[in-house]
Amino acid sequence: MTSRKNKRVKKLTFEGVEDDNVQLTEGANISPYGASRGRSPTPSRDGSGTEDEDDPASLTLILKELRGVGKEVKEFRKDTKSQLLEIRGELDKANARLNDVETRVAEHEDKLQNTDEILSEILTMQEKLQTKLTSLEAYSRRESLRLYGVPQGAESGAPSMAHFVEKLLRENLAITPSTSLQIQRAHRALSSLPPDGSQPRSILVKFLCFTVKEEVLRLAWQKKGFMWNSSKINLDHDFPPEIMAMRKEYAEARKVLKEKNLRFRTLYPARLKVFFEEGAKTYNTVEEATADLASRGLSGGRAGQPLIRRSVVRSQAASWLHAKYPWARY
Missing domain, CATH: 3.30.70.1820 (L1 transposable element, RRM domain)
Structure with a gap:
């Protein structure tokens, strides 16, 4: 017999029944998994078929397996920590790039707003210059x-x-x-x-x-x-070509007025004056003439179609800018 002091402990078997016959040496490490995995019970010295808990070889084997499991857990935690650090680094890079993109987008929005305002101003100036140019050309003619x-x-x-x-x-x-x-x-x-x-x-x-x-x-x-x-x-x-183009837009209206024997006059630069029975009326745009003549029952061309085809006369520069920048305000 050994001189060590034994301590009786209660152990739950797989069937959930307390086993009072299990004795472990005081200070021994108990595996939470019970007996060693993959091992069959070792017959005791008295032939009862149970392992002798006092066998140092069994305890050493259990400790060895526990150390192996601990080592695996430690390596797993190490690998997990390394992967988490790598993921965190990638997230930091993504956040940095996202912040940079947001900054650039804000800068481009400001530039786009400024460009929009500048373009609107340029179009306004271009219209004024085109008007002056047309006026000078008309003066030369x-x-x-x-x-x-x-x-x-x-x-x-x-x-x-x-x-x-x-x-x-x-x-x-x-x-x-x-x-x-x-x-x-x-x-x-x-x-x-x-x-x-x-x-x-x-x-x-x-x-x-x-x-x-x-x-x-x-x-x-x-x-x-x-x-x-x-x-x-x-x-x-x-007349200059620009004024001629605007005056030609009244061609259909003049044709209808001639058919109705109504006297009219085309005023400079592109206005239409019609002499009705109740008095004369001047139209400043083709659209205005279209709406008023249609309301008076003076229609021409094919049935169901407007009297005058609406068209917008632009300079080449204004047309190009409008086609390239349709969102511009002008």
Whole structure:
């Protein structure tokens, strides 16, 4: 017998019954898993079939297994800690990049706002400059007029276009020989030669004196044009292309007014004055004329369609900016 003091402890078996026959040496480590895994009970010295708890070899084996489990747990914790540190580092990097992105987005939003304001200001300035440019071009054309309806090639027998135009005006507008027309130059519109049977190109006439040009126009308008060789000849101012485009938008309205025998006048730069029975009314835009004439029952074109097709006349720069930056305020 050993001299060590034994201590009786109660141990729960797998069936949940207390076993009072188990004795462990005081100070021995008890495995929470009971007997060693994968081992069959070792017969005791007395042949009862149970392991002798006082066997040092059994306790050593249990301690060895416990140390192995502890080592595995320690390594697992070490690996987990390393992985957590790595994940934390990646999260820190992601947060840093996210903060940088937020800062840059805020800066770009500020720049975009400034760009939007600058672009709006540029468009406003461009419109003003375009208006001034059109006005200057119209001023440079104030001594010029255009003849519409002169057949193509009618001037071929004259010494020059200026001689042909002067003779044409004197004969049909009753201009006295004592009145000097002072035609500086005259030529056809600089466009491609139209095919046979189509509208002939207009003739541009440049006078030296503005008052002479105005007098010629006054005489022509009083007669509402004139007939020459079975052709209707009309005279009008020489407008810049931008103003001509705006005035052409009233073409459908003028056609309808002529069909209804209503007198009208196209005012500078692009306004329409209509003389109704109750009085005259002036329209400043095509849209305004469309709405009012439609409300009066004056419609033209195909049934169910608006009288005038709405169009917006822009300069090339404004059109390009609008197409590229549709979100701009202007």
